[in-house]
Amino acid sequence: MKNRLIILLFSLIPILPLVSQNNKDILKYLDDGGIATSRYIGKINLTSIYEGEIGISLERLISDNFAIETGVGLLLPNYKDPLFYDLLSDTHSEDFTFNDPKTGYSIMINPKYYLKELSEGFYWALPLRYRIYPGQIHLFDFSMNAGIQWVWDSGIVLDFSAGIGATMQNSRDKKSYIFDAGNKVDINWESNNIVPGNGIENSEPSKIRFQIPVSVKIGYRFKSK
Helix, strand or coil, rough: HHHHHHHHHHHHHHHHHHHHHHHHHHHHHHHCCCCCCCCCEEEEHHHHHHHEEEEEEEEEECCCCEEEEEEEEECCCCCCCCCCHHHHCCCCHCCCCCCCCCCCCEEEEEEECCCCCCCCCEEEECCCCCCCCCCCHHHHEEEEEEEEEECCCEEEEEEEEEEEEEEEEEEECCCCCCCCHHHHCCCCCCCCCCCCCCCCCCCCCCCCCCCCCEEEEEECCCCCC
């Protein structure tokens, strides 16, 4: 009987690490109410509020390291250039002719790759955002970002990222521009009987501007059922 007991104990040794690991996973799940295993995070973008946009997003963990963040935004009638652009550039009043912005909307998609599992820690991202001020101007933003995301046991999430990218502008009314406006010459070719080639140029502003996007978001990781 004693020998059988010894054999049984030794046979259990190989599976003890697995049991221990499973117990840790279970305890972690019970301790935080399922936050650690949740695959959804809701966020609000704090830096976009400075630019005149109220943006919300939902991040979905697709695999252990890969996530997709999608969002929508309300564009307020008080557009501002990104914070870093104001700080790093010598702006002038003639560089900005978007004098009467109306309300609009935006859509965003942001693929993210985490170096650590479960949407926490350092990550790489390729955010894309399309902003529409109906009848005035459309803006397309794209960049390559590096970031870090913290998740607390309470479920609170803080997401910070920075990178390098660009904004493309498309003026729908041919008078709303957000950069290089000093190069614009407003000419009504037909009413003034102007013939191209007579020495008068009608050059629009540059349609692309490089920038350093910075994003600070706060959110909440929903508990897993």
